Amino acid sequence: MPYLRLFAVYRLPLTDYRALPNAQRYAEPCPWPLDFFKKLKETVVGVAKKATEALKTGVQKTAKVLRGGFDLLVGRKLGDEECEELRATLIGADLGPHLAEDLVAKAQEAFRGRAIESADQIAIFLKDELKRQFPPQDAAPLFADEPPTVILIVGVNGSGKTTSTAKLAHFYKQQGQKVLLAAADTFRAAAVEQLTMWSERVGVEIVKGQQGAKPDSVAYTACEKAVAQKFDLVLIDTAGRLHNKKNLMDELEKISRVIKKKVPSGPHEVLLVLDGTTGQNAVRQAEVFTEGVGVTGLVVTKLDGTAKGGAVLAMRSEVQVPVKWIGLGEKMTDLKPFDADSFLDAIFGLDNKD
Ligand SMILES: Nc1nc2c(ncn2[C@@H]2O[C@H](COP(=O)(O)OP(=O)(O)O)[C@@H](O)[C@H]2O)c(=O)[nH]1
Ligand SMILES: [Mg+2]
Numbered sequence: 001m002p003y004l005r006l007f008a009v010y011r012l013p014l015t016d017y018r019a020l021p022n023a024q025r026y027a028e029p030c031p032w033p034l035d036f037f038k039k040l041k042e043t044v045v046g047v048a049k050k051a052t053e054a055l056k057t058g059v060q061k062t063a064k065v066l067r068g069g070f071d072l073l074v075g076r077k078l079g080d081e082e083c084e085e086l087r088a089t090l091i092g093a094d095l096g097p098h099l100a101e102d103l104v105a106k107a108q109e110a111f112r113g114r115a116i117e118s119a120d121q122i123a124i125f126l127k128d129e130l131k132r133q134f135p136p137q138d139a140a141p142l143f144a145d146e147p148p149t150v151i152l153i154v155g156v157n158g159s160g161k162t163t164s165t166a167k168l169a170h171f172y173k174q175q176g177q178k179v180l181l182a183a184a185d186t187f188r189a190a191a192v193e194q195l196t197m198w199s200e201r202v203g204v205e206i207v208k209g210q211q212g213a214k215p216d217s218v219a220y221t222a223c224e225k226a227v228a229q230k231f232d233l234v235l236i237d238t239a240g241r242l243h244n245k246k247n248l249m250d251e252l253e254k255i256s257r258v259i260k261k262k263v264p265s266g267p268h269e270v271l272l273v274l275d276g277t278t279g280q281n282a283v284r285q286a287e288v289f290t291e292g293v294g295v296t297g298l299v300v301t302k303l304d305g306t307a308k309g310g311a312v313l314a315m316r317s318e319v320q321v322p323v324k325w326i327g328l329g330e331k332m333t334d335l336k337p338f339d340a341d342s343f344l345d346a347i348f349g350l351d352n353k354d
Contacts, residue, residue: 059304059347063348065093066090067119068089070349076115078108095311102133107129137316137340142268150266154248160299163198164301164327180231181205182218183195183208185237186210186215188239215239216255216258220262234263236259269296276311276312276327280314282300297323298322324338
C-alpha cells in the first residue's frame with residue numbers, strides 16, 4: 001500500500017520539526033522540499049525502526065507478562081475462567097483495576113462464543129480498544145517563542161530527576177540546541193557532583209551553587225547566564241523534597257518567581273518525574289501532584305526494570321497531564337519521547353508493520 005507507506009514516512013519529520021523551538025522553527029527552512037522523499041527514506045525510516053527496537057527492548061519485561069498471558073488464551077473461548085486469567089494478566093502488567101476490568105468486559109463482549117485464534121488477535125483488539133479510550137493528549141514538548149526555554153524537573157527523591165535531566169540535555173544537544181544545566185538540588189553535595197559528572201559526559205555547561213545555597217538562587221544565576229550567553233535551553237534539576245503537594249507548590253512557586261525575573265515567560269515546561277517501577281503508586285502520585293500546580297508533562301522512568309509498564313497506560317487514562325518522556329535505561333540515550341501508538345505496539349508484542 002504505497003499511500004499508507006508514504007503517509008507513515010511523511011508524518012515522522014513533522015513530529016520532529018514541531019519539537020523544535022519556535023525561533024528555530026522559523027529560522028530554518030521547511031524540511032520537505034527538494035530531496036525530501038529520498039532523504040526521508042534513507043534517514044527517517046531508519047531512525048524510526050531503531051527507536052522502535054529500543055522501545056521494544058526497554059519494555060520487554062512488561063511485554064513478556066502480557067504476551068505470556070495472551071498465549072495461554074489461544075484456542076480457548078473467552079469464558080469466565082479465561083476472563084479471570086486475562087484480568088490477572090492485565091493487572092500483572094499494572095494497567096490498574098479500572099482499566100483491566102473495562103478491557104476484560106469489552107473483550108468478553110467481542111469474543112463471546114468464539115475461540116481466540118492467536119495471541120495477536122487479542123493484542124490487536126486491546127490495542128484498538130485502548131486507543132479508542134484514551135483522550136487525545138498533546139505530548140509535544142513546550143518551548144518559548146524566543147529562547148531560552150526553561151524546563152523545571154521535579155519529582156520525589158530517587159525517581160530519576162537528575163538522570164532524566166542529563167538525558168534531556170543529551171537529546172536536545174543532539175538536535176543542535178545550546179543547553180545549560182542548573183544544579184538546583186543544593187541540599188546534597190553528591191547531587192551537584194552527580195549532575196556535574198553528567199554535564200561533562202554530555203558535553204554541556206552547568207551552573208551550580210555552593211552546598212547549602214538556595215535552589216532559587218541557582219535557578220536565577222542559570223537564567224541570567226542563559227539570557228546573556230544566548231542559550232536555547234535551561235534544564236533545572238531540583239531537589240526531591242516533595243513529601244506532599246503543598247511542598248511541590250511552594251517549591252514551584254519560589255523557583256518560578258526567580259525564573260520570571262530573567263525569563264518572564266518561563267518556566268515553559270514543568271516535568272514531573274515518576275518511578276515506573278512503583279506502578280500504581282506512580283499513577284496516584286501523578287494524580288495528586290499534577291492537579292492545579294502547573295505540571296505540564298510526565299516523565300516515567302525505569303520502565304526497563306519492571307513488568308509494571310502498563311502503569312503508563314493507566315496514567316494516560318486517569319491523569320490529565322500527558323506522559324511526554326519515558327526512561328528505558330541508565331544511559332544518556334535511554335530517554336524516549338512517549339508515543340502511545342508505538343508504546344502499545346511494543347508492550348503488546350505487535351510488530352510495527354507499515
Ligand atoms: N534502569 C533505569 N534506571 C534509571 C532510570 N532513570 C533513572 N535511573 C536510576 O535511578 C537512580 C536514581 O536516579 P536519580 O536521577 O539520581 O534520581 P533523583 O533522586 O530523582 O535525581 C539512579 O541509580 C539512576 O541511574 C531508567 O530509566 N532506567
Ligand atoms: Mg537528583
